[in-house]
Amino acid sequence: MLDFYNWRRRNALAAEPNSAHRALARAQARLASMGGRLFLCTQNVDDLHERGGAEAVTHMHGALLRARCTGCGHGFACRGDILRADPCPGCARTGTLRPDIVWFGEMPMHLEAIDARLREADLFVAIGTSGSVYPAAGYVMQARSLGIRTCELNLEPSDNAVLFDEARYGPASGTVPAFLADLGLA
Structure with missing residues (x-):
């Protein structure tokens, strides 16, 4: 098992952040300068958000x-x-x-912090997800129950796509920067 994760670690270190990672980092900084906050939570276990410039990233899967x-x-x-x-x-x-x-069968990390930030949100955006891995896939329903606007940015519709108020489909490297630009956060 260690060999598999050693290989994954080497591959992650060789990868580079894309325009979506960088756009999220810029939006996070812009919101912070305006007194707001972009809570960036990921299921990904790599450090591409950080290397893309994000200051604060919550890694729910470690x-x-x-x-x-x-x-x-x-x-x-x-x-x-x-x-x-x-x-x-x-x-x-x-x-x-x-x-x-986090391995299959283990509890994701930072769930209390994620729940607290979701309760403070005015927009919930899911990016690049299958919509089938829980508890993350359930956050759209939680957001809706709190009256929070929801948006899916994905290559194609996720398993729970019908739950989102809005959706944009295509590669994250294009949809994320365009969406953030439309919000005035580019």
């Missing part, structure tokens, strides 16, 4: 460039391979390190 110890819970930045023989920097045990990401 971060591939972090590791944690299953023995003591110590978490730390990790840009290289994780090996079974590596000792935990917190407790020095070996064979206990894993990527700091």
Whole structure:
């Protein structure tokens, strides 16, 4: 299993942020300068939002460039391979390190913070999602129940596309910057 995630980590480090990542970072900065906030939450485990310039990103499925110890819970930045023989920097045990990401069957991270930010929102936008992985797929219903406008920006309609007030389809590198421009956040 570690080999698979080591390969994924190397691929993530070789990837570059696209225009959607950069547009979201600019919108986040622009809103902050106006006294607002763009809460950027992702199911992705890479750091492309951060490298695209985003200041604050909530990774509900964890971060591939972090590791944690299953023995003591110590978490730390990790840009290289994780090996079974590596000792935990917190407790020095070996064979206990894993990527700091959520695996199937595990609870996503930061759910309380996500729920709190959603209750404060005036717009909910889902970008590039299948609409089938819960609890994330349920946030559109939660937003609707709170009277929040919803929008899907996706390559094609998601499994829950009918729940959104608005939708724009096409590559995120085009739809995200255009949508943010229409909001005056480009």
